[in-house]
Amino acid sequence: MMEIPLDPGRLESGLARRATIAVPTSGRPAVRRRLSALADDLDRAIRPRATIRLVPATMVGRDTLRLGDADSLEGTSVHRFAGADRLAVVFASLGDGIAERAARSAERGEMVEAALFDQIGSRAVWQLGQRLLAAIRLAAHRAGSRAGGPLFPGDPGLPLAAQPILARLGDPGGAGVEVCGGGLLMPLKSLSMVVAIGPGVRRWARIANCRECRFHDRCRKPAETRKVCR
Template sequence: MPVIRDISLSLDYDEAMLRRQGLGEPSKVRPEIKKVITELLAEVGKGGLLEPAVAYEYYPITAIDADRISLEGGKAIEGPLLPATFPEAKELIVLIGTIGPKLEKQVTEYTKGGGALRGMVLDGIGTAAVDRLIPQALELIAAEVASRGYEISSPVNPGMPGFPMTEQWNLLELAPAKEIGVSLSSSGVLIPRKSTSMVIGIGPKMTRWTQAEVCGRCSLKGSCLYKVIS
């Protein structure tokens, strides 16, 4: 059950960072907001608020049905999205990623102390950090599977159409989430909140897609402030 902790995250004042603040183009951001973002980016870099880690596990596929993929060891992942997305996959990877609890605790301190703006901006920085963490982890995994002549797909996440949120519980059993301090609340929310879970297909030739394509298929694309536009 592999765990990766030595992942360096580079966080910059750029369009991706601003999108996670619900803001638009850098040129349109008010100077006072830009100042807060810049200050907090420096604080994150110096204050050790990020503890990025990923935990994952490989599972050979034993059967693909219309609404589930069965895995070695009598396990399965439910939902029609996976069979439709990974019809040629030989294995699945279940992956959990997190930036740890420290940034989240600082957000709470700011909010309770009357610094609602700083708390909101720092929360957006944390989301952007998770966005940066996953591509780096996938790059490392892609190198692992390449030695077997395999490729990785882009990830799918619980909550996507055809992949029920209730499978979150299943994914945390399939991957060593506890080793990186990730758990689920009674309502199914990941703890720490700046965490994510996903499934990745592995095979000789796997399909990849961009975040813009994912956003383009989302039912909230018309109103979402955080969407990626191709």
């Protein structure tokens, strides 16, 4: 039976420090020193938690993936899961520390610092997702299988309506995550994703999802996405 061990220390180590590298800001030494201090503060505040559950999966047609006995995922990107016999359902969170620090900075009128906390937190939760994806891929490889790329509810072709389904199949509570109305996750620096596993699964880069979005040509993020998506 395939298992996906999670090392809390490996998940946590240097998340904010690594995320800070991607924050666009002035190259002035004083600014970089301040940003470095913020990263150190956030690394002490971040307490990542994550859960991964494996669910039996079967493709039905092109755009439907049957999960277990009763649930299914539907969407125009679900065809990427062709060849899957299992689906890894992931929930993860950085905890409330980032939001609390951003709120305190805003109360003091330090709006730039509050915005930086928010930006670092957004990139840190992305880094956490990448580490979890790496753990899934390593476990699949050791089991003689393959893991594809991630899909996130709200991605092109996987609607936010999938979020309650993932909540039933996964363990959001174990990751300190609450699924609220409309598919919103709390705390805000949280994520959910699904990764297909099976001997015939093909990998893809996250940028492929962006290219399928009808807003891709007008989006301000594609250049940034190309730097961080693998």
